Amino acid sequence: MKRLSIKVKITIWYTLLMLLMAALLLVFLGLVSGTVSTQTSMTQLDQTLRGNLRQVDMADGSLQLGEDFAFYDNGVYTLVYSQSESLLAGQVPVGFTANEPFQNGLTRPVSVGSARYYVLDFWVPLGWDNGVWVRGILEAPENPQLLTNLMLIALIVMPLLIVLAALGGYLIARRAFLPLDQITSTAAAINEAADLSRRVDIPPGHNEFSRLALTFNHMFAHLERLFDAEQQFTADASHELRTPVSVIKSACEYAERYGETPEEQRETLSMIHRQADKMTALIGQLLSITRLDQGTDMAHRERVDLSELVQSICREQTYSPQRLLPEVEPGITARVDTALLTRLLQNLIDNGFKYGKEGGHVWVSLRREADEIQLTVRDDGIGIPKEQQEKIWQRFYQVDPSRSGDRGGAGLGLSMVQKIAQAHGGTMSLESIVGLGSTFTLHLPADPPPETI
Ligand code: ADP
Numbered sequence: 001m002k003r004l005s006i007k008v009k010i011t012i013w014y015t016l017l018m019l020l021m022a023a024l025l026l027v028f029l030g031l032v033s034g035t036v037s038t039q040t041s042m043t044q045l046d047q048t049l050r051g052n053l054r055q056v057d058m059a060d061g062s063l064q065l066g067e068d069f070a071f072y073d074n075g076v077y078t079l080v081y082s083q084s085e086s087l088l089a090g091q092v093p094v095g096f097t098a099n100e101p102f103q104n105g106l107t108r109p110v111s112v113g114s115a116r117y118y119v120l121d122f123w124v125p126l127g128w129d130n131g132v133w134v135r136g137i138l139e140a141p142e143n144p145q146l147l148t149n150l151m152l153i154a155l156i157v158m159p160l161l162i163v164l165a166a167l168g169g170y171l172i173a174r175r176a177f178l179p180l181d182q183i184t185s186t187a188a189a190i191n192e193a194a195d196l197s198r199r200v201d202i203p204p205g206h207n208e209f210s211r212l213a214l215t216f217n218h219m220f221a222h223l224e225r226l227f228d229a230e231q232q233f234t235a236d237a238s239h240e241l242r243t244p245v246s247v248i249k250s251a252c253e254y255a256e257r258y259g260e261t262p263e264e265q266r267e268t269l270s271m272i273h274r275q276a277d278k279m280t281a282l283i284g285q286l287l288s289i290t291r292l293d294q295g296t297d298m299a300h301r302e303r304v305d306l307s308e309l310v311q312s313i314c315r316e317q318t319y320s321p322q323r324l325l326p327e328v329e330p331g332i333t334a335r336v337d338t339a340l341l342t343r344l345l346q347n348l349i350d351n352g353f354k355y356g357k358e359g360g361h362v363w364v365s366l367r368r369e370a371d372e373i374q375l376t377v378r379d380d381g382i383g384i385p386k387e388q389q390e391k392i393w394q395r396f397y398q399v400d401p402s403r404s405g406d407r408g409g410a411g412l413g414l415s416m417v418q419k420i421a422q423a424h425g426g427t428m429s430l431e432s433i434v435g436l437g438s439t440f441t442l443h444l445p446a447d448p449p450p451e452t453i
Contacts, residue, residue, distance in 0.1 A: 007173040015166040022162065026154050041140055042107045045118050048076040049136035056080065056134060058126035063088060081133040093117070093137055102133050109140070116140040179203035183213050196224035229293035236395060237286050240410060244275040244282075251275075285412045288343070289395070292419035300337045301424070306373065307332045310366045313345050319353060319362070327365040334373055334444055336424055344420040347413040348377035348440050355438070356381035368446060375442040383434040393418045393428070417442075 004012075048070075055066030063080065071078055071090045079090035085102065098112050100119055107120040118138045125131040186200045199220060200213045255268040307330045314326040345364070352362035356379050363378045384392060384399060391397045396411040421428045421442050432438035 007170060007177055010173050011166055011170040014169060015162060018162055018165055022154070022158050026151075037141065038109075041118050041138055042120075044074055045076055045107060045120050045136050045138040048074045048138075049078060049120055049122065049134065052078045052136075053122055053124060053134055056124050056126075056132065058130070063126075063132060065089060075138055077137045079135045079137070081135060083131055083133075085133065088132065090135075093139060095139075096137055102135070179209040179213065183209070183216060187216060190220065196220055196227055226294050229290050232293070232395075233286055233290040237283065240282050240286070240396070241279055244279045248272050248275045282410055282412075285410070285416065289412060289416050289419060292340075292416070292423055300339070301335050302338075303333055303335050304338055305331070306334045306336065306341075306375075307366060309336075309338060309341065310345065310364065310375065313342055314349075314364055317349060319349070323353075323359070323361050324349065325361060325363045327363065327367075329367045332366060332368055332373055334447060336444075337420075340420045340423065344417050344442065345375065345377070347417050351413060351440075352377055352379035352381065352438075355379070360437075371446050373444040373446050375444070376439060377441075378437065378439040380437040383436055383438055384430070384432040385434055389430055389432060392430075 051073075052069050055069035057064045057066065065080070069078070077090065077093050077096075079092060080088045081102070082088050095115050096110075096112055096117055098110050098117075100110050102121045102123075104121060104123045107118055110117045110119050116139070118140060120136045122134045123131055124134055182203070183200050186198065190196065190198045199217045202213045202217070203209045251268045251271050255265055258264065307328050310328050311326060314324060314328075317324050349362055349364065353360070356362065360380050363376075365374075365376045365378070367374055388399050392399065392414050394411075395415045397415075398411040417440075418428050421444075424444055426442055426444040429441045429443065430438065431441075
């Protein structure tokens with residue numbers, strides 16, 4: 001059997017609940033109306049009989065009934081009996097065959113067959129030793145009107161109302177669940193088409209469904225990023241590794257054919273070694289960039305003394321201290337990944353020298369400006385033409401491939417620099433004039449002052 005949807009379950013549940021409530025309400029009303037109808041009949045009997053009592057009198061030793069005495073009024077039969085309980089006036093209702101003993105002032109129900117009566121007697125003393133019994137008999141209505149009406153309502157209107165409520169409820173539930181259906185079908189479509197760029201429509205309002213849709217979209221965006229990064233890595237790696245691999249291959253072929261002397265073989269081997277080193281470096285760089293792309297390389301951010309870190313990186317450089325000139329403001333701390341930040345600064349310093357003039361300089365400065373930390377690497381090198389300045393951040397982009405290639409670059413350094421900056425919530429900026437030099441700056445959001453943390 002097909003499993004019931006939540007909509008149907010909800011509808012069935014509250015329809016049953018409504019049925020139960022309606023039944024309970026009817027039972028309750030039936031009971032109340034029964035009591036009310038008994039009470040009404042008794043009051044009716046009592047009042048009519050008391051009205052008649054006032055009309056009973058004795059004149060000249062015989063019973064006198066006033067003008068307003070009614071033998072039948074308001075459904076009440078009034079009868080007058082002698083002291084010896086023989087009927088003097090009035091008519092017993094046809095069906096009332098019970099031999100009911102007289103009881104003064106007590107209204108009681110009397111059943112005769114299926115009929116029900118209320119009987120009330122009053123002893124009316126007339127003179128010293130005489131008196132009469134005045135009896136009132138009221139036939140209880142078989143089915144009180146209120147109850148009959150209620151039953152009618154219950155039989156005709158209630159089922160109609162319940163069907164209406166079930167239908168309305170189902171429609172409302174269906175409408176409420178519509179976003180969920182949409183989310184499900186979009187997710188299924190994304191899955192079928194393997195198209196991670198598609199997104200689920202966010203339902204209006206801020207509720208469980210919109211949050212669910214938003215979470216789904218975040219998940220798809222994350223998956224898409226991972227997927228793209230993986231594809232990019234595969235494409236970049238195969239493209240970039242092709243060159244050193246073909247160099248190695250042709251070197252091997254050359255050695256096989258012509259490498260007769262140990263000298264020639266050593267030369268070939270060292271060429272293969274160089275290419276292998278290049279490949280190792282390249283694979284390392286590609287992996288780092290991919291990890292940064294995927295956001296998986298940001299696990300180790302911790303508060304460090306940035307001034308100390310920059311100083312020590314500059315100290316460890318093999319470049320001459322006359323050419324590498326640090327200007328570091330002391331006591332600047334930040335939450336950074338030490339290894340990544342070291343790589344960022346190293347890439348910028350290397351580029352400063354790589355694209356510098358003969359005997360040129362590189363200045364590294366760290367300072368705090370308002371609410372940001374600025375790490376700047378400036379050189380007096382060849383500079384970058386204005387129209388190229390946007391492009392140098394792209395993977396594998398090189399202004400002059402022959403010049404960079406000579407220096408062992410593959411156009412990945414700045415792309416990595418930018419990703420590291422972004423991974424720290426920062427940005428990179430560049431100012432450069434051809435022939436005069438370039439200034440690369442990392443802008444990091446500064447921590448708030450310690451007392452507000
Ligand atoms: P690579 O140095 O490996 O070629 P990068 O991503 O580090 O790759 O740099 C991209 C390009 O930007 C370089 O090829 C070079 O043309 C240019 N470039 C980078 N840094 C500088 C600099 N300090 N001065 C001039 N040009 C630079």
